[in-house]
Every structure is written in structure tokens, then in C-alpha cells.
Amino acid sequence: MVIFKHEMKQGKTALIVWTAAISFMIGICIMIYPEMSSQMGEVSDMFAGMGSFSQAFGMDKINFGEFAGFFSVECGNVLGLGGAFFAAMLGISALAKEEKEHTAEFLLAHPVSRAKIISGKLFAITAQIAILNIVVIAVTVFSVIAIDIDVPVKTLALLFIAYFLMQFETAAVTFCISAFLSHSGFGAGIALAAVFYFLNIVANLTEQAEILKYITPFGYTEGADIIMNDAINGKYFASGIIFTIAGIILAFWRYQRKDIL
Amino acid sequence: MKAITTNHLAKYYGKSRGIVDISFSVDEGDFFGFIGSNGAGKSTTIRILLGLITATSGLAEIFGQDVKKHKTSILRKIGYMPSEASLYSSMRVKDIICLSAGLRKMDCKAEAQKLCNRLELDTSKKIRELSLGNRKKVCIVCAMQHKPELYILDEPASGLDPLMQHEFYSILKERNKEGATIFLSSHILSEIQRYCKHAAIIREGKLLLSDSVERLGHTGVKRITLQGVDSIPRLEHIKDVKAEQGTISFLYSGEPVLLLKALSILPITDITVTEPDLEEVFMHYYAKEKDGYGNI
Known part of the structure; x- marks a missing residue:
């Protein structure tokens, strides 16, 4: 609990800044929806005619005239990409930053097992991602009430669950990498989140690259799939669970054996 | 325990x-x-x-x-x-x-x-x-x-x-x-x-x-300080020589008799024999070129 509280305090400023930025952008997106919805028929036709570009972002299968379609693309990219960057930043700096700044020596000279330190840090990361998503959900609810429209609650709930799990998987993978590093891998963490995002774009472009959907956590956050099937893709999601569990197990295994120099 | x-x-x-x-x-x-x-x-x-x-x-x-x-x-x-x-x-x-x-x-x-x-x-x-x-x-x-x-x-x-x-x-x-x-x-x-x-x-x-x-200081080595001379006695087992105007100081680990014999022919006005401090012991053990008293 001490480690958890300590991590939450250490990450407080970053959490506030990222949450405020993502929530603000999502709020703005939703507030401009009524204005845009009247022109959405034309926008949807335009996207449908843009070929590969629309296909890359899954916009060829989505009806922009509907709130779910609009939300999954506009807000999904903000929460998806922004949330992934935030999660990657948390994960990659969790263990490596302590070694880079030599605070690991201070921490590990106390009578706390490394397993407890890893658990405390992991719970803190999960809590921070959860807080960001809860605030974003709250802003979404208030914004939707403010513009007074009917929304498909189940679809939105599935989108939010998928985004949360994607962020958690990104955090777990970068947390695992962090356990192997002895210097800050901040750039590598952010780059990995960006690579995940672009792998999904490539997978959208051609069916031959479908395997990439099993690798990137963005595979199961695809708005078009969730809206059309009213469900998260089970195969991609299961693959994501495997990566998440493997990442966490590997992080525990490595950090408990690691020399702190 | x-x-x-x-x-x-x-x-x-x-x-x-x-x-x-x-x-x-x-x-x-x-x-x-x-x-x-x-x-x-x-x-x-x-x-x-x-x-x-x-x-x-x-x-x-x-x-x-x-x-x-x-x-x-x-x-x-x-x-x-x-x-x-x-x-x-x-x-x-x-x-x-x-x-x-x-x-x-x-x-x-x-x-x-x-x-x-x-x-x-x-x-x-x-x-x-x-x-x-x-x-x-x-x-x-x-x-x-x-x-x-x-x-x-x-x-x-x-x-x-x-x-x-x-x-x-x-x-x-x-x-x-x-x-x-x-x-x-x-x-x-x-x-x-x-x-x-x-x-x-x-x-x-x-x-x-x-x-x-206490025992680390007793290495068999002595710091010898001589007044009134400008050159060191011709002896083996001498290290860490320090010379100032009219004063010579060195670490000696050889036989006392040989030291006294060598000193007897020098125009010494004063002589001090002390135990080396820990720093000198440390330097003694850290000296790269080991001699008779540098080995352990």
C-alpha cells in the first residue's frame, strides 16, 4: 500500500495533465457533433470515396451520421492514441526510471520484497489508467447530456472497455520492457505505442496483414468492428490477454533477478 | 554472533x-x-x-x-x-x-x-x-x-x-x-x-x-625523519621519501641494525621514529611495485 500511494503521488501531475487534455478534446468533439451531424451524410460519402485512406482508419465501414460511428473515429482516436501514449509512458518508466535516477537503491534497501514493489507499481498504473478512463467516461456522459441526443449505450460501453484494455495491455508490455532496462526507455515506450497504432492501420489496409491485428492491442479497439458486431473481437482480444499476462509474468521474473547497479 | x-x-x-x-x-x-x-x-x-x-x-x-x-x-x-x-x-x-x-x-x-x-x-x-x-x-x-x-x-x-x-x-x-x-x-x-x-x-x-x-598500523614499517641531512642513507627497503630543507623522511622496513649503521655516518642533528598512520599503511598496500614489505 505504501508503494501504491507513493506511485500515485509521483504520477499525480502527469495524470492530471493527460486526463485534462484527453477529456477536454473528447468533450469538444462531442459538443461539435450536432453541428457536424447535419453534414455527416456528405462526409460519410466523401470518406467512402477515399479508398485506402478511409480503409486504413476503418472509416469505410462506419456511418458518420450516427453518433457511435462519429464517436468511434473522432473520440476513439483521441482516447485510443492519447490513452496508449499515457499508458506506455507509465509502463516504461515504472521500473527503469528508478534505476536511471538511482532511486531503486533507496527503495530496495528497505524491507520490501521486489514482488511487492512490482505489484504496488502495477496497481498504481492500473489505477491511473482507470482514473483517466473514468473521467473521460464522465465527460462523455455530461457532454452527451448537454447536447441532448440518444446514444447506443452498449456500443459506447464496449468501446470504452476496449480502450481501457488496450491501454492496460500497452502498459503491461512496456512495463515488461522496463524491467529489462537500466536506463529510461521513455522514447522507446512512446514509439512502441505509435508502432501498435500503425500496425492496426496496416492491418486495415490489407487482409494479408490480418495477423498484425493479433499483435497490436489496437486490433480489438477497431470501432467499425465493435459497431457492426456489437461485440469486441474475441480472437484479437484473447491474443491481447495473452500478451498482457505474458508481459506481467516476464516483468516479475526479470525484476526479481535483476542486479541493481 | x-x-x-x-x-x-x-x-x-x-x-x-x-x-x-x-x-x-x-x-x-x-x-x-x-x-x-x-x-x-x-x-x-x-x-x-x-x-x-x-x-x-x-x-x-x-x-x-x-x-x-x-x-x-x-x-x-x-x-x-x-x-x-x-x-x-x-x-x-x-x-x-x-x-x-x-x-x-x-x-x-x-x-x-x-x-x-x-x-x-x-x-x-x-x-x-x-x-x-x-x-x-x-x-x-x-x-x-x-x-x-x-x-x-x-x-x-x-x-x-x-x-x-x-x-x-x-x-x-x-x-x-x-x-x-x-x-x-x-x-x-x-x-x-x-x-x-x-x-x-x-x-x-x-x-x-x-x-x-591498531594492528594495521603495525606493519613492521617505521616512518624515519632525519634533521640536518639532504640525502637518504644508502639502504634497501626504503619507500615514500619526502625531502624538505634540511629534513628527510622515509618509510623503512629493513633491519634496524642496518639503519643505525647507515645513519651513524651521516651528520644528523635529530631523528624521529614513528608508526606510520593508516593512510601510509593504505598507500603501502596499494603500492603497485611490491617489495619485501609490500607483500602480504
């Missing part, structure tokens, strides 16, 4: 040498100095004792318990002060001290306050605002506030001003009198000589010797 025991301890970082074959022990209640130059292996040994790194081979025990198997229970008995004093820069001093106590699941507020008063530490400041000396003081409070049975201190006094060094060693002496064991590494040999009962010298990862500080 022994507070610390190491037996043929070795650590390699890939092919690089950390320590090679370190065997020594520290009695409970001892005030033990660990002497060595930069890169000699002092910090590597300390890190193995704390479980921060794993030894390649050999055994390390604290209070009879293997440091690998009983790390957490051992760390409860230890107060550790790292050499670099790296702390969370955005935190306030009082929060770091509180975090350290919290990690030990102890309420150390009263003792922490006493230590902060003695060390004149402002607890409201952020770590990033502190000088090295003040960050060292924070580390001292964190290492001492829970009154551990064993203090492991890596270069503790570096960065502290002379007054604070004096206060710091006063606290250590008090804790030692109360029964705590002190194990400290230092470059400041005069401090080891002044405060420690026993000491060990480490060089290039190998332990050169471990003995009482």
Missing part, C-alpha cells in the same frame, strides 16, 4: 571483475571500516550484502542468515546509506523520511525529529533544492530513524561539512555504544583510524587484509 560474514564472495559483471575472493567477518557491536580506492569493489560488496545484486559465487550472511534467502527479514535490521544520496527530486524531505519509515511499517517520527534537529535539516524543502551535503543528511535520517541493529554506510561523510561530520560520527558512536554494529566504507582514512575498531583493505576486487585498526 557475527553481524556480517562473507566467504569467498565473487561477483563478475559479464567478463568484468567486480570482486574476486572476499572473505571477512564483522563481529556484532563492532565499528568496522572498509577501505579501498574507487573501483576496488567496496560498493559491489555492500550491494551484495543488501541483496541489490547477486553474487556470482560465495556466501554472504548477515546475523547468520543468507542474504539471498532472507533478504527482507535482514533488511529490517539494517540502516543503509548509499554513497550517491539519490532521492526522489520532487518530494519534500519530510515526505521522503516518512516514506522510508512507512516502507518499514514503523512510526519513527520522534527519532526522525531528533536526528533532523541534530543535523540541522530543514524538512520542508524539496530534494531538488538541497545541496549534496543536505541530501546526505536526509539519507542519514532514513538510515538511522528506525534504530537498526546494523548500519551499512557507503562513503557516508563525503559531502558533509566538518561540523556535520563530527555530529554524524557522534551519533554513530552513540549507536555503537548502544550495541549497534557499524560497517562503513570510506576514503577518509583518518576517520577510519579515529572511529573504527577494525578495518579491511580491498584492492582490485581482492581483500588485502582485515584486522584491528
